[in-house]
Amino acid sequence: xxxxxxxxxxxxxxxxxxxxxxxxxxxxxxxxxxxxxxxxxxxxxxxxxxxxxxxxxxxxxxxxxxxxxxxxxxxxxxxxxxxxxxxxxxxxxxxxxxxxxxxxxxxxxxxxxxxxxxxxxxxxxxxxxxxxxxxxxxxxxxxxxxxxxxxxxxxxxxxxxxxxxxxxxxxxxxxxxxxxxxxxxxxxxxxxxxxxxxxxxxxxxxxxxxxxxxxxxxxxxxxxxxxxxxxxxxxxxxxxxxxxxxxxxxxxxxxxxxxxxxxxxxxxxxxxxxxxxxxxxxxxxxxxxxxxxxxxxxxxxxxxxxxxxxxxxxxxxxxxxxxxxxxxxxxxxxxxxxxxxxxxxxxxxxxxxxxxxxxxxxxxxxxxxxxxx
Amino acid sequence: xxxxxxxxxxxxxxxxxxxxxxxxxxxxxxxxxxxxxxxxxxxxxxxxxxxxxxxxxxxxxxxxxxxxxxxxxxxxxxxxxxxxxxxxxxxxxxxxxxxxxxxxxxxxxxxxxxxxxxxxxxxxxxxxxxxxxxxxxxxxxxxxxxxxxxxxxxxxxxxxxxxxxxxxxxxxxxxxxxxxxxxxxxxxxxxxxxxxxxxxxxxxxxxxxxxxxxxxxxxxxxxxxxxxxxxxxxxxxxxxxxxxxxxxxxxxxxxxxxxxxxxxxxxxxxxxxxxxxxxxxxxxxxxxxxxxxxxxxxxxxxxxxxxxxxxxxxxxxxxxxxxxxxxxxxxxxxxxxxxxxxxxxxxxxxxxxxxxxxxxxxxxxxxxxxxxxxxxxxxxxxxxxxxxxxxxxxxxxxxxxxx
Numbered sequence: 001x002x003x004x005x006x007x008x009x010x011x012x013x014x015x016x017x018x019x020x021x022x023x024x025x026x027x028x029x030x031x032x033x034x035x036x037x038x039x040x041x042x043x044x045x046x047x048x049x050x051x052x053x054x055x056x057x058x059x060x061x062x063x064x065x066x067x068x069x070x071x072x073x074x075x076x077x078x079x080x081x082x083x084x085x086x087x088x089x090x091x092x093x094x095x096x097x098x099x100x101x102x103x104x105x106x107x108x109x110x111x112x113x114x115x116x117x118x119x120x121x122x123x124x125x126x127x128x129x130x131x132x133x134x135x136x137x138x139x140x141x142x143x144x145x146x147x148x149x150x151x152x153x154x155x156x157x158x159x160x161x162x163x164x165x166x167x168x169x170x171x172x173x174x175x176x177x178x179x180x181x182x183x184x185x186x187x188x189x190x191x192x193x194x195x196x197x198x199x200x201x202x203x204x205x206x207x208x209x210x211x212x213x214x215x216x217x218x219x220x221x222x223x224x225x226x227x228x229x230x231x232x233x234x235x236x237x238x239x240x241x242x243x244x245x246x247x248x249x250x251x252x253x254x255x256x257x258x259x260x261x262x263x264x265x266x267x268x269x270x271x272x273x274x275x276x277x278x279x280x281x282x283x284x285x286x287x288x289x290x291x292x293x294x295x296x297x298x299x300x301x302x303x304x305x306x307x308x309x310x311x312x313x314x315x316x317x318x319x320x321x322x323x324x325x326x327x328x329x330x331x332x333x334x335x336x337x338x339x340x341x342x343x344x345x346x347x348x349x350x351x352x353x354x355x356x357x358x359x360x361x362x363x364x365x366x367x368x369x370x371x372x373x
Numbered sequence: 374x375x376x377x378x379x380x381x382x383x384x385x386x387x388x389x390x391x392x393x394x395x396x397x398x399x400x401x402x403x404x405x406x407x408x409x410x411x412x413x414x415x416x417x418x419x420x421x422x423x424x425x426x427x428x429x430x431x432x433x434x435x436x437x438x439x440x441x442x443x444x445x446x447x448x449x450x451x452x453x454x455x456x457x458x459x460x461x462x463x464x465x466x467x468x469x470x471x472x473x474x475x476x477x478x479x480x481x482x483x484x485x486x487x488x489x490x491x492x493x494x495x496x497x498x499x500x501x502x503x504x505x506x507x508x509x510x511x512x513x514x515x516x517x518x519x520x521x522x523x524x525x526x527x528x529x530x531x532x533x534x535x536x537x538x539x540x541x542x543x544x545x546x547x548x549x550x551x552x553x554x555x556x557x558x559x560x561x562x563x564x565x566x567x568x569x570x571x572x573x574x575x576x577x578x579x580x581x582x583x584x585x586x587x588x589x590x591x592x593x594x595x596x597x598x599x600x601x602x603x604x605x606x607x608x609x610x611x612x613x614x615x616x617x618x619x620x621x622x623x624x625x626x627x628x629x630x631x632x633x634x635x636x637x638x639x640x641x642x643x644x645x646x647x648x649x650x651x652x653x654x655x656x657x658x659x660x661x662x663x664x665x666x667x668x669x670x671x672x673x674x675x676x677x678x679x680x681x682x683x684x685x686x687x688x689x690x691x692x693x694x695x696x697x698x699x700x701x702x703x704x705x706x707x708x709x710x711x712x713x714x715x716x717x718x719x720x721x722x723x724x725x726x727x728x729x730x731x732x733x734x735x736x737x738x739x740x741x742x743x744x745x746x747x748x749x750x751x752x753x754x755x756x757x758x759x760x761x762x763x764x765x766x767x768x769x770x771x772x773x774x775x776x
Contacts, residue, residue, distance in 0.1 A: 001435060002375050003670040009374075064374060244761050259764045261750075264757035271756055272684040279663035279681075286374045301659040304652070353652030360655055361628070 020076035032079035033189035039080035054106025056090035062289035067230035074234025081150035084113035096208035115145035132161035138204035167213030170203035188341035239317035300352040307349035393447035410484035434672035441615035457481035457488035489530035508537035527576035551597035613665035690742035
């Protein structure tokens with residue numbers, strides 16, 4: 001029974017920590033926020049060299065390693081298509097047994113994203129309304145996908161659509177005829193999403209099997225829930241650290257405000273949430289890597305718990321800072337918004353609470369069996 | 374990271390589970406409870422973490438945690454001499470004289486002698502160091518006058534560990550000494566305190582010129598506060614997983630009831646609001662489980678859990694209140710019945726203290742959890758000051774640390 005990270009894992013975490021604190025300073029983050037592309041090839045290449053783009057396909061690496069990287073990423077609000085490429089697309093490709101694209105993702109040559117959500121807010125296969133109509137050996141895609149992360153720089157866009165007897169995942173190019181990418185402006189400026197409209201877009205590359213799209217998307221969503229939780233945890237940590245530091249240096253009424261119980265207790269409550277969230281994220285990551293029977297439950301527990309925790313911690317952080325916490329110039333809002341962005345995606349806390357209940361109800365006492373998403 | 378139980382630990386768990394399935398207490402009287410502890414002790418399930426030379430087994434934290442979990446699963450009453458086993462015995466083992474250890478420690482394990490903890494006073498709760506019960510030197514012996522409150526087991530106790538002020542002129546924490554007190558001494562009066570649960574778990578204890586022999590002081594005069602603060606290597610946090618087991622059993626029962634309990638025309642389990650709240654509680658209990666593994670992992674490596682154990686008590690006690698509030702919300706007026714609850718709505722379980730007895734008892738009892746063993750407010754002060762290193766607040770009884 002050992003919850004501590006291995007030496008190699010600690011080294012990876014420290015490598016990521018050092019990298020992001022150097023390459024994703026608030027000044028750089030703000031620059032990338034204003035830039036339409038939003039990331040640089042040189043940082044992307046460094047991420048490839050570090051091995052962190054290929055964590056999904058690396059047989060020696062697992063979700064724990066990726067969570068450690070995402071934790072540091074969230075803490076520094078890294079701006080770039082990491083989640084879209086190395087979490088979403090990579091895990092979808094892996095679930096489908098792909099061997100062609102994964103090495104290119106790992107090597108940094110290919111960026112990718114996955115388009116799932118449509119008009120409805122639902123992460124169930126029944127919500128996929130976009131039609132893929134067979135015509136010869138390929139398909140014609142018609143419909144709209146929303147909130148697609150980093151589509152504007154993705155070389156490959158994985159899109160799940162409805163076919164005759166289920167859902168199917170297709171791979172299209174960013175510059176495919178009939179595909180229009182309209183960038184959104186997000187509250188979280190560190191994330192660039194877009195609405196994608198498909199007008200008779202030709203798709204001849206199926207990922208996985210026809211009508212079995214959810215065999216690809218389901219595992220992707222389970223990994224995304226843990227991954228998002230890890231990034232939110234990092235953002236929460238930063239908010240807590242900034243609050244505790246501020247409480248020590250900000251003086252009012254002749255003393256540091258951290259001396260007042262209201263502030264002190266708010267910070268203590270933040271620590272409780274951070275510690276509990278750490279347990280939830282890394283248990284879920286371990287459970288996925290170890291094939292634990294409660295892996296699906298753990299993923300939902302993490303996303304539900306961290307969703308609420310990050311809301312509490314990041315919100316409380318602004319309150320502890322008072323007026324300065326509300327300014328654009330102060331960095332707190334970068335992390336507040338980063339956590340908020342992920343809170344709403346890959347299943348919010350309500351969705352995952354319902355998932356947790358369903359998983360528990362389907363199981364006999366004292367045993368854990370996974371139920372497919 | 375490895376959060377699996379080993380095959381050996383699973384085998385141990387099976388043996389423990391079988392034992393508690395085939396061994397039950399004889400009843401609920403004091404004699405029954407003492408006999409039950411003795412039975413568990415002889416089977417190797419009491420004082421497990423104590424050193425072998427003192428009658429324990431030097432058992433690993435994992436083994437102790439497994440036994441605690443299995444006891445929770447079996448709804449088995451705990452050892453009656455819990456304070457002796459968990460705190461007072463270990464304190465004597467570390468700080469007592471050989472004579473004290475030989476005289477007192479073995480009978481703690483067999484429950485032949487029951488011990489209580491004489492700490493809190495009416496004016497000294499969170500601020501325990503302000504205690505006023507006085508022990509004055511009279512010849513070689515000590516003479517004690519004063520009062521303690523919130524003393525559990527006092528009506529049954531043979532001995533108590535007493536914190537009393539021996540030097541009123543010394544600074545607050547330095548004028549306190551630690552004693553072994555014979556509860557049958559002349560001048561000791563025990564008055565049960567009735568709690569809002571209707572039971573008298575605790576008592577007031579009055580001392581009217583009670584004599585304590587000189588050899589019953591533990592450590593040196595004036596060392597009492599320091600000794601009582603020492604964490605003794607018998608770390609807390611090993612019971613977190615047993616709490617999880619209890620929560621899970623309660624939730625299973627509650628969920629079962631929700632299948633048939635009708636609220637506003639639909640079974641409660643089909644009500645989306647009920648589902649959300651049940652889902653939330655499942656999530657929070659799982660988070661407690663993971664926290665339990667973190668702490669157990671550290672204990673197993675001989676490390677002291679750091680920040681994670683500071684938040685442990687705060688989290689599990691507040692969680693219990695939320696859990697019990699949820700039960701009351703869902704069961705409505707049924708949850709408050711002490712008598713008249715239909716069997717199909719009942720929690721089930723023995724009526725023994727500390728075990729799941731009824732919804733209404735558990736709800737009331739949960740209100741105490743965030744108060745004793747360091748209130749939530751005190752825990753947050755400790756977390757803020759010792760873990761986060763925020764400046765201590767000015768208090769009238771100590772010098773301010775300044776800006």
